[in-house]
Amino acid sequence: MKQHTHRFTVRTSGKGLVAITHPVTDWVAQTGLTTGLLTIWCPHTSCSLTVQENADPTVQEDIARFFEALVPEQGGRYIHSSEGPDDMPAHLRTMLTQSGLSIPVIDGEPALGTWQGLYLFEHRRAPHRREIVLHLLGEE
Template sequence: MRQAMHRLRIATHGKGLVPFTHDVLAWVASTRIKMGVLTLWCRHTSASLTVQENADPTVLEDIKRYFEALVPEAHGRYIHDDEGPDDMPAHLRTMLTQTQLSIPVADGRPVLGTWQGLYLFEHRRHPHQRDIVLHLIGE
């Protein structure tokens, strides 16, 4: 059994979903681990991870609009607003999604479906540098 760990830094441009599937595929291939489990961990409380359709960009736009309606920014609505009106809504959106993913690896590749891609979901208005930790264990 072998293990490998890596950190990806992903630049965001404000709210939205940022694809990073190709970075993960390349790193997993570089480890030469053929079968195992890949864990992805987002080191932030105002951004999250998701597996989502990677073919039709309107899916990503609908997701973004849904979360804007579900957890709106509103002055005076939240107590916690240390970093502005998008601060607490970003934390709530992160709670509703996930900061960790586990994906099986077979034949040296994450087992993703044909239309699945990996995305960082940025919940803040302003650009950020986000860290994703990858941990692969297998043989």
């Protein structure tokens, strides 16, 4: 059994989904491990990770609209607003999604479905630099 770790940075341009599938699958291939378990971790409290459809961009638009309606910036009765009106809504959106993902690795690739992609989901309006941490435990 072997393990590998890696960190990389994702630049966001504000709210929305940012595809991270390729940097993750490229790194998994570089490790040389063919079978294992990949953990993807996002050490932030105002963005999250998700597995979502990667074929039709309107899916991402609908997800963004859904979260705007579910956790609105305007009209919310939030006490915490240290970093602006999108601060607390971003924390709530992160809480409703995921900070980490676990994905099996089979034949040297994350076992994603045909239409699945990996995304960082930015919940803040301003651009950010987000760190992603990868850990792969497996065998060659």
